Amino acid sequence: MKPYTLAKAVLAACVSLSACAAQAADVTFTFTNTAPAGGVGVAPLWLGLHNGSFDSFDVGSAASVAVERAAEDGNAKVLTANFASQAAGGLQTTLPNGPRFPGASSTFTLHNVDLNGANRYLSYAAMVVLSNDFFIGNDNAKAIDLASLAGGGQLSLALGGAGHVYDAGTEQNNFAYSLANGAYGIGGGQKGPNQGIDEHGVVHVATGNPYLSFVDDGHYVPANVDWTALNFNTQQSIGRLDISVAAVPEPETYAMLFAGLGLLGLLARRRQGAGA
Ligand SMILES: [Ca+2]
Ligand SMILES: [Ca+2]
Numbered sequence: 004m005k006p007y008t009l010a011k012a013v014l015a016a017c018v019s020l021s022a023c024a025a026q027a028a029d030v031t032f033t034f035t036n037t038a039p040a041g042g043v044g045v046a047p048l049w050l051g052l053h054n055g056s057f058d059s060f061d062v063g064s065a066a067s068v069a070v071e072r073a074a075e076d077g078n079a080k081v082l083t084a085n086f087a088s089q090a091a092g093g094l095q096t097t098l099p100n101g102p103r104f105p106g107a108s109s110t111f112t113l114h115n116v117d118l119n120g121a122n123r124y125l126s127y128a129a130m131v132v133l134s135n136d137f138f139i140g141n142d143n144a145k146a147i148d149l150a151s152l153a154g155g156g157q158l159s160l161a162l163g164g165a166g167h168v169y170d171a172g173t174e175q176n177n178f179a180y181s182l183a184n185g186a187y188g189i190g191g192g193q194k195g196p197n198q199g200i201d202e203h204g205v206v207h208v209a210t211g212n213p214y215l216s217f218v219d220d221g222h223y224v225p226a227n228v229d230w231t232a233l234n235f236n237t238q239q240s241i242g243r244l245d246i247s248v249a250a251v252p253e254p255e256t257y258a259m260l261f262a263g264l265g266l267l268g269l270l271a272r273r274r275q276g277a278g279a
């Protein structure tokens with residue numbers, strides 16, 4: 004191959020940046036609570052990007068302490084610590100600004116994301132309130148593959164809704180200890196971390212209107228509470244996660260690009276000088 008042709012080939016390969024081997028990306032996550040007015044709230048969403056090996060829970064099995072804390076208290080600290088120690092090269096965040104109630108959004112950008120390798124798969128988890136131990140998350144660690152976005156792009160995921168909200172099986176569903184009662188005009192409620200009565204169960208799907216089966220020993224629920232917006236079967240989802248990826252060339256990519264450009268310019272000048 005002649006030098007000029009070679010330079011053009013290198014340049015063409017690197018102008019379409021996804022073709023260059025090493026590549027990082029900025030990934031912006033925006034979570035929006037899409038439940039109807041009066042519907043459930045979602046605790047700050049935890050997000051982890053890993054190589055496919057980090058599995059946070061299994062339906063039909065007892066929840067880990069990490070999922071128990073996330074589902075009962077809206078606290079992702081144990082989950083975050085586990086991910087940090089178990090997901091080699093993983094990146095994670097918990098979206099800011101507290102619980103999101105219907106209509107509210109929260110956003111955050113992770114940098115230096117390797118969507119072709121260590122950060123290819125997305126896992127998420129967050130408590131759903133009003134509840135004792137309801138949460139949203141993905142059972143299958145490889146269900147959300149973002150590799151196709153490595154060169155840039157966007158994706159929207161519908162979270163929760165019918166068949167996609169879980170009961171962690173760790174705390175009895177009881178209004179005496181449920182979280183965020185006040186936001187729904189219900190008495191009683193959790194006053195501190197890990198309160199409530201142990202359920203000794205397994206992670207399972209919560210469907211329909213699960214609140215009608217909650218224990219209400221103290222008659223915490225006023226007679227006029229309208230459960231319509233809290234019925235999971237009346238909603239396609241309770242949240243939308245918008246993922247926006249901007250590819251960022253790594254230094255060596257820039258070096259190749261500039262080398263290609265410089266070589267082209269040099270060869271062009273030489274050709275002109277030679278009367279070509
Ligand atoms: Ca699993
Ligand atoms: Ca429960």
Ligand SMILES: [Ca+2]
Pocket residue numbers: 071075173174197198199201
């Ligand atoms: Ca507990």
